[in-house]
Amino acid sequence: MSSAASMIKDNPLKSMLQFALPLLVGNLLQQTYNIIDAAIVGQTLGAEALAAVGSSSSVQFLVLGFCMGSCAGFGIPIAKYFGAEKYDTMRRYIFNGGVLTAMIAAIVTVLCMSLCNWILQILSVPGDIFANAYAYLLVIFIGLPFTLLYNYLSSILRAVGDSRTPFLFLAFSAILNIFLDLFCIIVLKWGCAGAAIATITAQAVSGLLCLGFIIRRVKLMRMSRENQKMDGEAVKELLMMGLPTGLQFSITAIGSMVMQSANNSLGSIYVSGFTAAVKIKQFALCPFDAMATAVSVFCSQNLGAGQAKRIRQGLFQGMVVAVGYGIFAGLVLIVFGRSLSMMFLSRDNVEVLDASAKYLRCMGFFYWSLGILNVSRMVTQGLGFSGRAFFSGVTEMIARIIVSVGFVGTFGYTAICFADQTAWVSACCYIFPTCLYCMKKVTKLIQSETPAQADSLHA
Structure with a gap:
């Protein structure tokens, strides 16, 4: 049985929402177990342990973001050839993408494990939490192959x-x-390392279940020997989509690393407050990610089918939904930020709760901008312009570095609370007009030439 579904015929908004709903719930579940992870650490092991787990969140975002971004980029040409109903080509790309993913897993895992101690030093992790931070991060790095799978x-x-x-x-x-x-932290008393072991074990299980399902149930992806060959053309296109997308996540994370390093230098109170706030922020980001991914896949499939009108409809309808959600979520963060932070910290951690609530409150006023940023960026990638989308990540990085290096020394934690928003608005000023330009370019090509010739469009 195959669960494949085309999005080239039905109502655009209905198709995208149907696609986005399971993705949203899945993202929420993923963030839920990340939050429970942090809550168990914070409530059972204390604020210092929570700080140890969160002190390297930016570098985790850098590494995991590169891995997840690369995998998402590999899916773009696969969606395009599926939309064009070129199934043999699609299967060849799936095989080549799998080989590239395995190579990335081997290289990134070895590199990160070797540099783990140095990374934490670069992040200025305080000495009182360094050992726990190292144990947690090393285990996360060991599990990278499962994350990529x-x-x-x-x-x-x-x-x-x-x-x-x-x-x-x-x-x-x-x-x-x-x-x-609960078993690793409370029963086995493995501390912060136990939280990481639980996370990578769960990730491994989900990856193996996906693999078993594809092998046994998805006939569309069953490959002949002809499909299982390395193809230079396929490798080139996959890398053109995957690497810029992965690097875009990593470049964004570099700015976050500089920001986190500046925040770490302010002491454990602000590290703990920032960690709790970031967990809540990541949970609230899930609808943006789900909707943007849905719009991107929708546009990729319709690019393959040569349907320019549906691409335009998908972009604008998806963006309206995302911005609307951003306004709502921002209000929730402004009003209930402190109460939400109590999931991770007890009431007597007054200073830490104040720091977390301040970060969420400041962020809430600009949360709507993520609807424009995420949808515009993902659609730009989905249309085959990963290189242009990459520069939105560069813009975010530069903005965060300027705020972290130039203003934290003077304004302290207040500057940290406005670094993300500065990055989001700056990136929006670049990526939104860029997305419109790319859509216009694709539309002209589809109207003047056959859809098949759109395969060569990677400007």
């Missing part, structure tokens, strides 16, 4: 319109992660 397989399933299956496996692994957290 799940993300690549879920990416190719989503490329053919199936967002439900990855969600189901992620839901199972989320529940498993909660029990493993």
Whole structure:
């Protein structure tokens, strides 16, 4: 049985929302077990342990972002050839993407494990939490191959319109992660390392379940020997999509690393407050990610089908939904930020709670801008312009570095509270007009030439 679903015929908004819903719930579940992870650490091991887990969140975002971004980028040409109904080509790209993913897993895992101690020093992690931070981060790095396995397989399933299956496996692994957290931290008393072990074990389970499902149930992806060959053309196109997308996440994370390093230098109170706030922020980001991914896959499939009008409809309808959500979520963060922070910290941690609430309150006023940023960026990638989308990440990086290096020394934690918003608005000023330009370029090509010739469009 195949769960593949085309988005080239039905109502655009309905198609995108149906695709986005399982993806959203899956993202929420993933963030839920990340939050439970942090809550168990903070409530059972204390604020210092929570700071240790969160002190390297920016570098985790850098590494995991590169891995997830690369896998998402590999899915773009797969979605395009699925939309064009070129199934043999699609299967060849799936095989080549799998080989590239395995190579990335080997290289990144070895490199990160070797540099773990140096990374924490660069981040200015305080000495009182360094040992726990090292143990946690090293285990996360050891589990990178499992992270890549799940993300690549879920990416190719989503490329053919199936967002439900990855969600189901992620839901199972989320529940498993909660029990493993409790077992490893409370029963086995493995501390911060136990939290990391629980996380990577759950990720491994979801990846293996995806692999088993594809092998046994998805006939569309069953490969002949002809499909299982390395193809220079396929490798080139996959890398052109995957590497800029992965690097865009990493470049964005470099700015976050500079910001986190500046925040770490302010002491453990602000590290703990920032860690709690970031967990809430990541949870609130899930609808943006789900909607942007849905719009991107929608536009990729319709690019393959040569339907310019549906691409325009998908972009603007998706953006309206995302911005509307951003306004709502921003109000929630402004009003309930302190109460939400109490999931991770007890009431007697007054200074830490104040720091977390301040970060969320300041961020809430600009949360709507993420609807424009995420949808514009993902659509630009989905149309084959990953290189142009990459520069939005560069813009975010530069903005965060300017605020962190230039203003934290004078304004302290207040500057940290406005670094993200500065990055988002700056990136919007670049990527929104860029997205409109790319859509216009694709539209002209589709109208003047055959859809098949759009395959060569990677300006």
